[in-house]
Amino acid sequence: MTCKGAVLRTIGLAQPYAETMPLSIEQITLASPGALEVVVKVAGAGLCHSDLSVINGHRGRDVPMVMGHEGAGEVVEIGAAVTDVKVGDHVAFQFSVSCGRCRACLSGRPNICEAAPAARSKGELISGGSRIRDADGNVLRHQAGVSCFAEYSVVHRGSVVVIDKDLPLIEAAVFGCAVMTGVGTVVNGARVSPGERVAIYGVGGVGLSGVMGARVAGAETIVAIDLDDAKLAKAASLGATHCFNATDPELDAKVREATDGGVDHALDFAGALPALKSAYAVTVRGGRITTAGLAPLGAQFAFEQGDLVSNEKSICGCYMGSCVPVRDIPRFVKLYRKGVLPVNELLDGVIGFDEINAGFDRLASGAALRQILAPHGIPG
Structure with a gap:
């Protein structure tokens, strides 16, 4: 052919x-x-x-x-x-x-x-x-x-x-990448629970799917962070409760203020080291940082090991939304047809x-x- x-x-x-x-x-x-x-x-x-x-x-x-x-x-x-x-x-x-x-x-x-x-x-x-x-x-x-x-x-x-x-x-x-990765990272990778506070870094197609996924999961507070104000406006229309531009020098403090001291889950869809640094900083004791964005080859993220231990934080990668495609794509399609995704x-x-x-x-x-x-x- x-x-x-x-x-x-x-x-x-x-x-x-x-x-x-x-x-x-x-x-x-x-x-x-x-x-x-x-x-x-x-x-x-x-x-x-x-x-x-x-x-x-x-x-x-x-x-x-x-x-x-x-x-x-x-x-x-x-x-x-x-x-x-x-x-x-x-x-x-x-x-x-x-x-x-x-x-x-x-x-x-x-x-x-x-x-x-x-x-x-x-x-x-x-x-x-x-x-x-x-x-x-x-x-x-x-x-x-x-x-x-x-x-x-x-x-x-x-x-x-x-x-x-x-x-x-x-x-x-869009279901086989943007939706599967974004929604899957929230529900399968981070396992966000009802009432939890979430920060989402990078609200392109995948990150906006993450915003929708966090709403479906029942997150109480959904903070969207991006460099683009138009994308932040879209995030607000899809369920983000707070939106901040990543260039704001007071970003970390504002996220903590909006989330009563910090988030339970910080989700990185930007694949950028500054985003990961901020995500680590705004996560509460016992919280989890989940990164699904792919940084350029060779990029390395550093953290203080003692802080990781004493605050019992978790840092985890999530590939493809930790999805089982034959299970999750039909699930996400059903949620779309119900109007909630x-x-x-x-x-x-x-x-x-x-x-x-x-x-x-x-x-x-x-x-x-x-x-x-x-x-x-x-x-x-």
Whole structure:
């Protein structure tokens, strides 16, 4: 099968991307699916900071690569051994496929499968190798086993979760990353309980999902912190009780004042060391700092070990919202359809391939939360 796809060939090009064009729209060829693989017609794919961090070089990956890891579509072909997904099913992609057999998977933590990182670092599917070639027959790598900035995508069966057909696929596109990571970090990673006080650092698409998740979890106080006042206004509309700009020199004191001395949970979605430093400072004795943001490679966070012990704080990483995708994505979809998780509020609009580079300019500047690429054209 041949189709169009957005290919990253050079990492670290300068902005504006609308001029340097790091993503080239090319004709690509997809191999037929292997026994445990499926082909998905991509209806929508979200532009995410995780994509941006590959484009700008903050997260090391080998290229050339077909980009995109968050999206949704319709299954159009299945491999010979796939029995629980059928042609015509609507699916959301999830970006961390699991083997089902390693120590992490067997302990009920498929999001940190031990086999997945090796495949991801090679740009391959977990079943081995790439299924994508360029017009000259050269191998193209997969991003996170998904590569959904394309009209069609060949993925391992474990990279898709079947969803209800009456959920618009443009809206479904954000569930496999922004919603899963943001809401999951609150309910699975931090395990926020009713009545607790929460601070959320970084309220982009993932952090705003965290705000919504904290409200669903019953948090009494939800403090949003960001560099962008427009994002803070959005956070307030989605349930944040207090909002502070991260540049405020009195930030820590103001968070403590707003939360009667500090928060029970500080959640970092910014992936920035100043955010982590502040999160540690505003967390009460016995509280927990949970970080789900990815800082540039090599970034290190320091704390005083004695303070950690004497105040019995906890610092924990949370990858992919500590989710079990086949369990949690349907749960979060149900919450959306009940109106308590309004993830449609994250969407800034739908774009075509011709806007994808400019779209990443908007994302990098903070002017957009979640733009959705429609590979087959913007719906009428």
